[in-house]
Amino acid sequence: MYGASYDSVYFFSIEVLRKNFLTYPCNELIIITQKLTHSTGDIIRLMTTGSLSGKSLFKTPVTLLIVDDESAIREMLKLLFEREGYHCLTAENGHQALKILESIKVDAVVTDINMPGMNGIELLRQGKKRCNSDFIVITGYVDDFTYDRMIEEGASDFIYKPVANKEMLIRLKRVLRERSLLMERERITEDLAESNLQLKKYTEELNQALGELKSAHEELRAAYLDTINRLVIAAEFKDEDTGDHILRISLFSALIAEKIGLSSDLVANLRYAAPMHDIGKIGIPDKILLKPACLTRDEFEIIKTHTTIGASILAGSKSDVLRIAHDISLTHHEKWNGQGYPHGLKGEKIPITGRIVGLLDVFDALTSPRPYKQPYPIEITLDIIKKDRERHFDPMIVDAFESCIGEISSIKKDFRSFFTAQTNDMHWSERDIQAGMDKIILGVD
Numbered sequence: 001m002y003g004a005s006y007d008s009v010y011f012f013s014i015e016v017l018r019k020n021f022l023t024y025p026c027n028e029l030i031i032i033t034q035k036l037t038h039s040t041g042d043i044i045r046l047m048t049t050g051s052l053s054g055k056s057l058f059k060t061p062v063t064l065l066i067v068d069d070e071s072a073i074r075e076m077l078k079l080l081f082e083r084e085g086y087h088c089l090t091a092e093n094g095h096q097a098l099k100i101l102e103s104i105k106v107d108a109v110v111t112d113i114n115m116p117g118m119n120g121i122e123l124l125r126q127g128k129k130r131c132n133s134d135f136i137v138i139t140g141y142v143d144d145f146t147y148d149r150m151i152e153e154g155a156s157d158f159i160y161k162p163v164a165n166k167e168m169l170i171r172l173k174r175v176l177r178e179r180s181l182l183m184e185r186e187r188i189t190e191d192l193a194e195s196n197l198q199l200k201k202y203t204e205e206l207n208q209a210l211g212e213l214k215s216a217h218e219e220l221r222a223a224y225l226d227t228i229n230r231l232v233i234a235a236e237f238k239d240e241d242t243g244d245h246i247l248r249i250s251l252f253s254a255l256i257a258e259k260i261g262l263s264s265d266l267v268a269n270l271r272y273a274a275p276m277h278d279i280g281k282i283g284i285p286d287k288i289l290l291k292p293a294c295l296t297r298d299e300f301e302i303i304k305t306h307t308t309i310g311a312s313i314l315a316g317s318k319s320d321v322l323r324i325a326h327d328i329s330l331t332h333h334e335k336w337n338g339q340g341y342p343h344g345l346k347g348e349k350i351p352i353t354g355r356i357v358g359l360l361d362v363f364d365a366l367t368s369p370r371p372y373k374q375p376y377p378i379e380i381t382l383d384i385i386k387k388d389r390e391r392h393f394d395p396m397i398v399d400a401f402e403s404c405i406g407e408i409s410s411i412k413k414d415f416r417s418f419f420t421a422q423t424n425d426m427h428w429s430e431r432d433i434q435a436g437m438d439k440i441i442l443g444v445d
């Protein structure tokens with residue numbers, strides 16, 4: 001059959017095969033035999049060894065083991081069961097039966113109790129330890145063995161002699177049906193366990209792939225942000241010796257943004273966008289940008305254009321970071337009271353990111369050396385900023401800034417380029433003196 005080699009080949013009608021053995025239709029199966037003495041069980045066993053692409057062609061036949069010391073009863077039961085298509089084995093006593101059970105897979109054992117040597121009860125006990133066959137116990141000794149006791153011993157059914165053929169078959173089929181359902185449940189459970197294992201494996205593989213994708217994405221993002229940062233540093237070198245100013249603005253801005261409760265995404269984007277606030281200075285002539293003296297009105301007008309130049313450089317990007325950077329570049333010199341530049345935006349018309357960076361840019365500029373001034377002490381700078389609450393600065397951000405002044409001071413002191421200044425040793429800039437800031441802060445008339 002399909003390339004397999006057999007000593008004997010048998011012929012059946014296709015209808016018999018379909019009804020009893022085939023798991024799927026097969027219209028061209030031709031089996032011829034010269035040996036007509038084989039039992040149906042032998043034929044079934046031969047046929048179940050046939051295979052097509054490793055899959056069995058036939059249903060696995062049910063194998064029964066009949067155990068009885070009386071040969072007439074054994075043969076009678078064998079004939080009865082084989083007529084129903086079952087494959088039958090026989091044994092005269094418990095010992096013989098156990099040997100068969102140890103070598104052949106048996107679905108159900110039909111055994112008498114009273115037998116010489118090992119009786120049916122002992123066979124039941126020993127058999128249940130060695131295989132998962134079902135046991136149907138038959139006895140005529142009603143007084144010694146009860147149904148309850150047999151079931152407790154592990155029997156699947158218990159039948160009193162004499163038993164009619166019809167009842168015997170009905171009870172055998174009930175036991176086999178329960179066995180089939182149980183095995184199906186076990187198979188489903190095993191399939192489920194295997195599916196769960198497979199699912200777990202797929203989940204692990206998916207997580208690993210996602211992890212690798214995330215890692216690749218992070219690397220790409222880091223490279224992209226690093227590129228932006230280096231360009232910004234290149235621009236910043238025009239008027240600041242170390243580039244530390246933009247790093248401080250980044251750290252300060254993220255701190256204040258977290259303090260006022262902005263989303264973690266916006267905080268992260270602001271951290272990368274804030275350093276670009278003065279990128280427009282790249283378009284301002286050095287002689288104006290680096291002028292140590294006060295600027296003329298015209299020069300200041302030119303300085304103011306660094307906001308719109310920066311916005312032009314950053315406009316039109318799909319990147320969240322660059323869109324935020326655009327807003328910051330354009331609005332970080334606007335004032336809460338509408339007196340800022342370039343557009344005189346007022347209050348909450350100024351993007352929150354622009355308001356945050358605007359305040360911190362002023363703080364860092366006041367506490368850092370510039371061509372036109374010495375660094376101011378942090379305490380004096382805080383006073384200057386508080387004086388401008390609700391004029392230059394958003395009051396909410398001033399309050400958040402004041403509550404974070406300790407952390408901001410310690411960030412600032414971590415930079416090598418930071419020059420500390422004492423209140424009693426400070427030098428006001430000419431610009432602040434002209435504006436009367438020294439008198440306002442120090443309370444001098």
Ligand SMILES: [Fe+2]
Binds near residue numbers: 333
């Ligand atoms: Fe600026």
